[in-house]
Amino acid sequence: MDEGLRSELSKQGIFTVKMQQILEWGYNSSRKNSIWPLQFGLACCAIEMIATSMARYDLARFGAEVFRPSPRQADLMIVAGTVTKKMAPQVVRLFNQMPEPKYVIAMGACAISGGPFKQGYNVLKGIDRFIPVDVHIPGCPPRPEALLHAFMTLQRQIDQDTLFGANKPRHLDKDALGEFPLPQFGEHDIEPPYNKEVWEPPKMVRE
Amino acid sequence: METLEQIKARIETVVPGVQLQIVSNEARPDQPSLLVSPNHALGVARFLRDDPQLRMDYASNVTGVDFLDKVTKEKIKVKKLVEGVEKEVEETLEKSTPGYLEAVYHLYSMALKHGPIILRQRTVNRTDQAKLASLTPIYRGAEFQEREIFDLYGIIFEGHPDLRRILMWEEFKDYPMRKDYVPPDDFEYEPTPHDDVLERARKHYPAGAPTS
Numbered sequence: 001m002d003e004g005l006r007s008e009l010s011k012q013g014i015f016t017v018k019m020q021q022i023l024e025w026g027y028n029s030s031r032k033n034s035i036w037p038l039q040f041g042l043a044c045c046a047i048e049m050i051a052t053s054m055a056r057y058d059l060a061r062f063g064a065e066v067f068r069p070s071p072r073q074a075d076l077m078i079v080a081g082t083v084t085k086k087m088a089p090q091v092v093r094l095f096n097q098m099p100e101p102k103y104v105i106a107m108g109a110c111a112i113s114g115g116p117f118k119q120g121y122n123v124l125k126g127i128d129r130f131i132p133v134d135v136h137i138p139g140c141p142p143r144p145e146a147l148l149h150a151f152m153t154l155q156r157q158i159d160q161d162t163l164f165g166a167n168k169p170r171h172l173d174k175d176a177l178g179e180f181p182l183p184q185f186g187e188h189d190i191e192p193p194y195n196k197e198v199w200e201p202p203k204m205v206r207e
Numbered sequence: 208m209e210t211l212e213q214i215k216a217r218i219e220t221v222v223p224g225v226q227l228q229i230v231s232n233e234a235r236p237d238q239p240s241l242l243v244s245p246n247h248a249l250g251v252a253r254f255l256r257d258d259p260q261l262r263m264d265y266a267s268n269v270t271g272v273d274f275l276d277k278v279t280k281e282k283i284k285v286k287k288l289v290e291g292v293e294k295e296v297e298e299t300l301e302k303s304t305p306g307y308l309e310a311v312y313h314l315y316s317m318a319l320k321h322g323p324i325i326l327r328q329r330t331v332n333r334t335d336q337a338k339l340a341s342l343t344p345i346y347r348g349a350e351f352q353e354r355e356i357f358d359l360y361g362i363i364f365e366g367h368p369d370l371r372r373i374l375m376w377e378e379f380k381d382y383p384m385r386k387d388y389v390p391p392d393d394f395e396y397e398p399t400p401h402d403d404v405l406e407r408a409r410k411h412y413p414a415g416a417p418t419s
Contacts, residue, residue, distance in 0.1 A: 086376055119404065121383045121390040122375070185376040189391035201395035203413055 020163055031075075031101065032063075032158040035151070038074035039067035040094065043081025045108040045141040052144040062151050071097040076154070078147075079133075082110035082117055083124040085190045089182040095131045096179050100171030103158070105150050106133045109140040116140070129194035131180055132170075208321040211239050214261070222250040230327060240311065240325035248328050248340040249366070255314060255324060256345055263314040263324055266342070269352035271360035273333070273385050276306040306333045308362050312342060312349070330362060333385075341367035359384035 006016055041049055053059045053067060068074040071094045083091055095104065106127050109115030114125035127133065134157060135150045142150075161169050170176040177197055183190040194201075209217075215227050228242040243251050255263040281300045286293055308330045315322030328339045341364035343350045353364045354373040361382035364370055372379065381388055394400075397408040 086374075119390075121381075121388070125393060125396070185378045187378060187380040189393070193391070193393050201411065204396070204398070 024161065024163055027163075028159050028161050031161075032155040034066075035062075035064040035076045035103070035154070036066045036068050036074050037064055037076040037078050038071055038094065038098065039069045040077065041080045042083060042087065042091075043108075043110065045080035045111070048141045048144055049078055049080045049107065049147060052147045057144040057148060059148070059151070062148070062155065064151060071095075072099065074098055075101060076103045076105065077131075078105045078107050079111040079127045080107040082115065083127050084122050085124055085183075086122070086185075088124050088127075088130060088190060089184075091127060092130050092180050092182050096182075100178075101161075101169050103135075103154055104131055104133045105135045105137065105147075105154060107137045107147060107150070108142055109138060112136045112138065124190075126199075129199045130183060132198055208319075209260070211241060211324070214255075214324065215241060217258075218251055218254055221254050222247055225251060227251075232325075238323070238325060240327050242327045242329060245328050245330075245338070245340045245365075248326070248342060249345065252312075252314075252326065252342045252345040255326070261324070262316045262318045263322065265315045265317045265322075266312055266346035266349045266352075267315050267323065268311075268313040269342075269349050269356065270311050271356040271362060271384065272309040272311060273360060274306050274309070275386050276333075277304045278302070279304070307331065308333055308337050308360055310339050310353070310356055310362055310364075312346075314346075337361055338363045338365055340365055341370075343367050358382075361385065 001016060009016055041047075051057060053065060059065050064076070071077075075098065077091075077095055077098065079091065095102070104127075106112045110117060110123070111127050112133075114120070114123050117123035118125055124130075128136070135153050137146050137150045139146050160167065163172065180198065181195060183192065183195075185191075211229055215229060218227060219225060225247040226244040230240045230242050232238050232240060241251075255261050279302045281302060282297050283300055284295050285298050287296045288294075289296065310328045312326040313323045314326060315324075326342075330337045330339060337360075339362055341349070341353055343353060343364070344366060350368065351373060353367055354370060356362050357364060357367075357370055358372040358374050359382060371377070375383070383390070392407065392410070394404060394407040395411040397404055400408040
C-alpha cells in the first residue's frame with residue numbers, strides 16, 4: 001500500500017498496518033518489557049547489579065526484576081565483573097545454555113576490556129572476544145543508574161528487531177552461530193585467545 | 208617474646224643438626240627472619256608450635272619470593288708486570304650467583320598473643336631443585352597457600368597432602384609470579400598503549416603503519 005493512500009485513509013479514521021508490523025510490535029514489546037536476567041555475578045559489579053534490582057533503584061520498573069538462577073530460563077546475561085581466563089569457558093557455556101533470543105550486557109571496565117587487570121596474565125580482555133555483547137557499560141563499577149540506562153538502551157534495541165531483513169535477530173538467521181565455541185585451556189593461554197567469528201582486533205592506524 | 212637470637216639458640220639445642228641463619232630485613236629492621244634448611248624445617252616448625260614459651264599456633268601468611276640469577280661486577284686492583292714495570296691495573300671480576308626461590312612463613316601465637324616469627328626456606332636453584340619441605344602437617348592452614356606458591360612460583364613442597372595448581376588450570380605450564388615470566392601476547396588491541404605495552408602493541412600494528 002502506498003504512503004499517500006495510507007495517510008488518506010488515516011484521515012478518515014482507518015488505520016492500516018502490515019501483519020509483520022503487528023507481529024514485530026507484539027514480539028518486541030513483550031520481550032523488552034519482561035527481560036529475565038541470569039542471576040550471575042563475577043565480582044564487585046555484581047553488588048551494584050544487586051543494588052539495582054533492590055528497592056532503591058528498582059529494576060522492576062523496567063520489567064526485569066525476575067533474576068533466574070538457571071540459564072535455561074533467562075534471556076539476558078549481565079556479565080558483571082572480572083572475567084578471568086579460567087572462568088571464560090564457563091561464561092560462554094552459560095551463554096550457550098540460554099534460549100534464543102538472548103542478550104548480553106557487559107557491565108563495568110573488567111567485562112568490557114579487562115579493566116585495571118588488563119595487563120594481567122589471567123584476565124580476559126573483554127568478554128566480547130567470545131560472545132556478542134549488545135550493550136557495554138563503562139565504569140568501575142558503574143552506578144546502578146548506568147545499569148538502568150543500559151537496560152533502557154537494550155529495550156530500545158529490542159524494539160528495533162525485525163522479523164526479516166538484515167536487521168533480523170540471530171535466532172531467525174539460518175547462517176548465524178547458534179552455539180559459541182568454548183575456549184580451551186592451553187599451556188600458556190586460553191586457546192584460541194578470541195573467537196574470530198565474534199571479535200577481530202580493530203585496525204588502529206596511528207600517526 | 209624472646210629475641211630471634213635466643214629462639215635460634217634454643218632451637219639449636221632441641222633440633223640436632225639444624226642449620227639456622229638469621230636474615231635481616233632492610234625494610235623492617237625489627238623483623239629479622241630465620242632461614243632454615245628444608246630438611247629440618249618440619250622439626251623447627253614443630254618446636255615453634257609446641258614450645259610452651261612460644262606456642263606459635265597460627266601461620267598467618269605463607270608466600271613465595273623469587274630471586275633471579277645475579278651477575279655482580281667487582282673492580283679489583285691487581286699488581287701486574289706491564290712492559291717490565293710493575294703497575295697497578297684495574298680488573299673487573301664477574302661473579303654470578305645462582306638464583307633461588309624462597310617460601311616465607313609468618314607465624315603468630317594466638318594463645319600468647321605475640322609474634323611474628325618469620326620462617327624462611329630457600330631452594331637450591333630455580334629449576335630442577337626447587338624443592339622445599341611442606342609445613343602443612345604442622346600448620347593445616349598452610350595447605351592452600353603452599354598450593355598457591357606451587358602454582359605461581361613452581362616450588363615443590365615435599366610432604367604436602369594435595370599438591371596441585373589452585374588458581375591456574377591444570378594444563379598451564381608457566382609460573383606467572385616468577386620474575387622472568389613472559390605473559391601471553393594478547394596486545395593486539397591497545398587503545399592507549401604506553402611504555403612496554405606500547406612495545407608489545409607495535410608488533411601487532413598492520414604492515415605499512417608508522418612504527419615510531
